[in-house]
Amino acid sequence: MERKIFKKLVSMEDALKILYSHYTPKPLGIEEVPLERALNRVLAEDVYSDVDVPPFDRATVDGFAVIASDTFHAHENRPVTLRYGGTVDAGKVPKIKVVPGVAVEIGTGAVIPKGANAVVMVEHTSREGDFVKIYRSVAPGHNIQFAGSDVMKGEFVLRKNTILTPHEIGVLAAVGIAKVKVYRKPKIALISTGDEIAEPGETLEYGKIYDINRFTITSHLIEDGAEPTFIGVARDNPDEISSLIKKGLEVADVVISSGSTSAGVRDILYNLINKLGKPGILVHGIKTKPGKPTIIALLNGKPFFGLPGYPTSALMIYKSIVSPIIRKLSGYPTIKRRKSVKAIIKSPIYAETGKTNLVPVSLIYDSKGQLIAFPTPGGSGSIMKLANADGYIKIPETINFLEENSEVEVFLFSEDFEPPDLFIIGSHCLGLDLILSLMIRRNPNLKFRVVNTGSYGGLMSVLRDEADLAGMHILDEKTNEYNIPVIKHLKVEEKVVFVKGYIRRQGLVVQKGNPKGIKSIEDLLRDDVSFINRISGSGTRILLDILLKKIALEKNIPFNELIKKIDGYHVEVRTHNAVGAAVKSGKFDVGLAIEPIAHMYELEFIPITNEYYDFVISKSRFEKEAIQQFLEVLKSEEFQKTLSKSLPGLKPYEDTGRIINLI
């Protein structure tokens, strides 16, 4: 297998320029749709009204149609008496004519009868048999909406390229338009490629992964006003790929594939794509990270985009390169536009130079209403990296470093993005999940984002003003105390509010029946035992390392040598659940986790220690409503009663919810 290096990389901007020099994206045609199906479509013509709105002079109140001058002398205590001249109802053509001295009863919306030039509200009249007393004078035109006063026949009402919201639909109905000319939706063919791709719902063979891009890109295409069609999965062989792209070109206006962009398969793609149409491949790769192996081609007038396989990479290239083109085809760009927001980063971001770095970020408002961007953790293969992101930032080729407190432009994945009410970064705990569930029960509108980075990462995020709140359980080796020593050591007592949480029992989780006979941490050193570790910086990892250091000391072995004896020490996961699931599946014999995990995954639990799981809150955000709601639930009887019951091994105590003054 000979590897081809991507020689002709171009910048993102140049990639688009090259395509635009051959191709101008614009709406592809016009179709007529009934008004009831026109919502969110894009108007393809200027609309003038063919009718007057309202189409006749109409009464705007219930009352009496009169000749205004007949009422000029009317007063509360000196009414004018007119003759009752009959009734006009809405929807009827009045046959009555109003002559001097006559008042005709009229309903709201009814046609003003001939002769009348004003309406007196019913509240200012009293009917007495054949006569009507008028208690207030009216000026000519009063309580009449004149024909065409809202929209006149021939008037310009809606501009071409307007997106049809309920308002515009209302205007079109008002002027009597039942069918409306809109741009037809661009048809986009979608192909997934790669030998490893399996369809969701299928049982996964070893070595295969589920197709994600098909669904994320389809969803974004729908949001961009297009009509996506999934053509199929092509294995990594030229005939299959070629035939699916051909099929796509037949049925669609644009073809998008994802995957198969690794160096080996790319050579195949290059060759076959150039055979499918002229001018062929325009861009062989883009100077972005991620997204480098992106291919752009134009095949007999139809664009082809070959996106990378990794979901985050595929989506960011879709959003930054493909989406603007699709929106032009839909006729969307002139309207939906909140594509980016400004935000501040609170920790430096390092980037690879010579490439545009695309970095997914989570957004949160701080207490001053300033938007903060936080790069979501995980590699470009991670779907959670994407799931936790509201958008991404672009770091230009020439920059390899963004300082903390830099302002960045965040390109949004979704226009109706809304930062969460509570952004929790830190140690994962099922007790914390319970607090969030109870908060949701009290206020179903709350939105949370929880990013599991471990205790230390959470504390740092709170200190950098990224997170609202962090759960933490960091044991201090010297004092054997939890959490407070590390805060004092960092000298950040004044920056945080420290709130006592609850007690958790930590221990080893092993399969039912404890087949390997594991009793203590020391058993991790055994050759026949495999262990699943937590990420460094997590409280559980810190606890593990303290326990291992004690063993190292006892055994007089350097710590670094000791851990080499542990099969799996370097296999790190983010959450307690992940530990439970891994042991349950039999892939690992043992992990260190909190007790409820053992119950949840039907595992056996070997208690090791009790620990204090506490919360640090950013002092500047302490007044935030969601934080106050959090504290209320933490202190509530409801939570304290439920905790041990639903999560054995977790328990509240007298200090739960108490704010500790650290200064």
Add this chain to the structure above:
Amino acid sequence: MERKIFKKLVSMEDALKILYSHYTPKPLGIEEVPLERALNRVLAEDVYSDVDVPPFDRATVDGFAVIASDTFHAHENRPVTLRYGGTVDAGKVPKIKVVPGVAVEIGTGAVIPKGANAVVMVEHTSREGDFVKIYRSVAPGHNIQFAGSDVMKGEFVLRKNTILTPHEIGVLAAVGIAKVKVYRKPKIALISTGDEIAEPGETLEYGKIYDINRFTITSHLIEDGAEPTFIGVARDNPDEISSLIKKGLEVADVVISSGSTSAGVRDILYNLINKLGKPGILVHGIKTKPGKPTIIALLNGKPFFGLPGYPTSALMIYKSIVSPIIRKLSGYPTIKRRKSVKAIIKSPIYAETGKTNLVPVSLIYDSKGQLIAFPTPGGSGSIMKLANADGYIKIPETINFLEENSEVEVFLFSEDFEPPDLFIIGSHCLGLDLILSLMIRRNPNLKFRVVNTGSYGGLMSVLRDEADLAGMHILDEKTNEYNIPVIKHLKVEEKVVFVKGYIRRQGLVVQKGNPKGIKSIEDLLRDDVSFINRISGSGTRILLDILLKKIALEKNIPFNELIKKIDGYHVEVRTHNAVGAAVKSGKFDVGLAIEPIAHMYELEFIPITNEYYDFVISKSRFEKEAIQQFLEVLKSEEFQKTLSKSLPGLKPYEDTGRIINLI
């Protein structure tokens, strides 16, 4: 016809309380949909992962899988040499085992072969026949994404009640879910009532109006996650209304009607609704303005809402009372929530006490980024009042007056509301429309809102910091000068930037052939001539009145007596187009309008005068990008060349676009 006064009016809050005491809106059931159709649906269950993501340890780069300790001594200038052990491709199950001293070539995403615990990037290697040179050391775990490190089997991934955006769709695909449980959409039956209702597309009989509510409410129901069905139009007779409501109750979860809420027909509605189910009518009317005649009933477990007929009233009652209930049925309320924004009003708003006043407003940002709310002009029967509104404010029952500069909460009609880039309130001109068209051509993303209130209203709006810009043409009687005298008279020279516009020819427009032989303004006094006027405060109206005052003086008749001789003096329209359309239709013989109107509507034009049409711009907003773009276009050759050509009677001159210092 006996009129029933709405005796049992309740407040908006109480109306909902009464309904909620009988009825709890919540999702109505669960259905399973394929992932490709799940976008924007609401998740009906907590989702845990049944698989690990990734499902196996995989390479995150192209390179060589190795045992990390084999590379520990590798350096750029002192590579370690390993034996080439074959290749592993993505999607294949590796049959090779890596033993000490061996490196196996591996593609991104491929399964890490047994024995290996790290991957060296291809860039840091060189293959030489059967050997591979390694130039950098790697630690255990390097360039490997471990099975389950993203999502572990058994892990909690998505919370019930989450709205499924492309992100969540991606997460579901990643964990292999092909079908997802979502709440079924609530079915809503929609009925329009009233003898006057015609369907768009039909020719309008005299006395009828097109159905608007059917389309606006349908569109809003779709946005609220419901499935609307239009049941039909019921004439104002009990059998027809009754049978349509019955049909609605059979097929839907909620029935909404609009119209037929005027006092007379309401009695019919009351009686028949109470026969259709228990407990029957709960609310007979609401203390709101508009929206008073709203009916709320519960008919054997299904809510019925009788909305007013006027589109603005119907929609505001829908948004404030019905929509929150529909969203609870859809399962939406927990997510889409940007329902309101804070804004400042720049002129006082008067309200009717004893009712909640609902006032539609337009929103615009001022130069400081402050959101300003401007009540849209027009009565509750006006569709343009609604079309120009971004939302509405609620003035509580007890308040009859909101001071200028009050902060108000604006309830948005649409969550992805976006204020216009340029808010123009003032005199309507086709030349101004041309400038906007040219601006759009240069920057298709621009969004405008133009509200035609006439010259004086526009100037006032700019002074109150509501509008960005106003077009004006106000003749001063004494000096015979345009625009500057009124600004000086108001002593507001320092608050505005005054920009010279262009010259417009004003004149009388009459039907082709001038059948009435009209020659001058004096002909308006003739008995056989009907005239269509412009709204007071408009420059054209001011011009007309100045001309009429001269005639009054000559004839020695008081002005107020003189205008009584003009048939139609009190029929006022907002725009020049409206004048043209009215004369074209034959409803009026003559109007005063700018010359291009005559061409546009194929009318005859009798020149009266040349006038200066200029612009005032809020000084504090002068730096706004859209205003600068406006001035650029005004000064451009493109505009000045196009103006007279496309709009005969309008012409630029040497001062066009010049900023005049008034101080």
